[in-house]
Amino acid sequence: MDCSNAVNKTRSSIALVVTINKKGKSSGTGTGFVFSKKGVLVTCNHVVRGAESLLIKFPEGEYINAKVVVRDDEHDLALLKFEDDTIEPLILADVSVVKEGMPVVFSGYPLNSKIPITHQGILSAITKDAVGVVTYLIDGTVNLGNSGCPLMNSDGEVIGVVNATGRERGKILKKVEDMEFGALSLHGVDVVEIYTALIRNLQLGVGYAVPASYIPEHKTLEEEKNG
Amino acid sequence: MGNIIFIFKTNGNYLGFIEGGFVFSRDGVYLGWVDGNTVWDSEGNFRGVIANDKDMNKFIIRDRFALSPVSRTPKTAPENPSIPDPPRNIVPVSFGVSMIDSF
Numbered sequence: 001m002d003c004s005n006a007v008n009k010t011r012s013s014i015a016l017v018v019t020i021n022k023k024g025k026s027s028g029t030g031t032g033f034v035f036s037k038k039g040v041l042v043t044c045n046h047v048v049r050g051a052e053s054l055l056i057k058f059p060e061g062e063y064i065n066a067k068v069v070v071r072d073d074e075h076d077l078a079l080l081k082f083e084d085d086t087i088e089p090l091i092l093a094d095v096s097v098v099k100e101g102m103p104v105v106f107s108g109y110p111l112n113s114k115i116p117i118t119h120q121g122i123l124s125a126i127t128k129d130a131v132g133v134v135t136y137l138i139d140g141t142v143n144l145g146n147s148g149c150p151l152m153n154s155d156g157e158v159i160g161v162v163n164a165t166g167r168e169r170g171k172i173l174k175k176v177e178d179m180e181f182g183a184l185s186l187h188g189v190d191v192v193e194i195y196t197a198l199i200r201n202l203q204l205g206v207g208y209a210v211p212a213s214y215i216p217e218h219k220t221l222e223e224e225k226n227g
Numbered sequence: 228m229g230n231i232i233f234i235f236k237t238n239g240n241y242l243g244f245i246e247g248g249f250v251f252s253r254d255g256v257y258l259g260w261v262d263g264n265t266v267w268d269s270e271g272n273f274r275g276v277i278a279n280d281k282d283m284n285k286f287i288i289r290d291r292f293a294l295s296p297v298s299r300t301p302k303t304a305p306e307n308p309s310i311p312d313p314p315r316n317i318v319p320v321s322f323g324v325s326m327i328d329s330f
Binding site: 046049073074075076127128129130131133135163210 | 265290294295
């Protein structure tokens with residue numbers, strides 16, 4: 001699939017999201033994209049959860065402040081506001097084009113990248129989780145940092161929000177992720193560093209996304225489209 | 228002591244209890260909370276749903292083949308509850324091959 005059209009259309013609207021902890025240091029990264037209106041960024045709730053403050057950076061811009069204005073725990077979505085009205089929002093795809101097996105593309109900032117990286121895949125399944133929330137399964141390379149990526153069709157229209165690692169982390173993995181480097185060593189080897197590297201380099205080739213219809217502002221957009 | 232609901236494992240063993248919407252082990256350790264019929268653990272991960280057997284005994288089970296929902300924001304552990312006298316174990320039950328105990 002040639003994704004260049006989608007990448008060109010959307011690249012400038014996809015931002016790196018950096019979470020800042022109480023000590024003023026970076027505590028994690030994710031992706032977000034301008035959606036619905038200028039100055040509003042969509043990302044995953046788990047990306048911004050627990051952050052003291054947030055910085056975002058578009059490909060051609062500098063780091064700027066952003067603030068969480070909406071949290072949706074159930075669908076793992078959050079809306080951020082930022083002061084820059086030069087970035088254009090991405091366009092919502094027609095819901096009827098979303099079908100199992102369709103090619104999809106997603107751009108974001110995985111693995112601490114500072115430039116947007118694009119991956120392609122297919123929409124493997126449209127399913128429901130155990131509490132009835134519609135979930136898209138993606139056959140594609142989803143890594144840490146991809147959370148909050150726009151999931152798009154080949155025209156660069158948004159069909160969902162990639163939620164890379166929002167589930168099935170398990171208690172043991174979470175405990176290791178929460179440890180400081182050097183907290184656990186074996187024969188002088190930092191076990192936390194080893195585990196963390198293993199976790200971060202896991203590539204299952206499967207990702208999850210929530211449908212764009214769950215984005216809090218979606219209803220307003222649909223109404224505007226139907227006019 | 229408020230309204231207490233006893234929870235069993237499917238092998239019939241007493242697991243713990245629910246009080247005030249929070250799930251505790253038989254020793255009073257905070258395990259999670261209940262939202263409607265859904266149970267989330269102390270770290271906000273989905274654990275399963277509450278199910279009844281024909282005698283209305285309660286279980287927390289999950290479908291091992293179902294996709295887990297995204298985690299919720301963890302709830303602060305409540306104060307230590309009064310630990311009730313444990314009930315007797317019950318007859319084992321089965322909810323089907325895909326349903327397993329959540330805790």
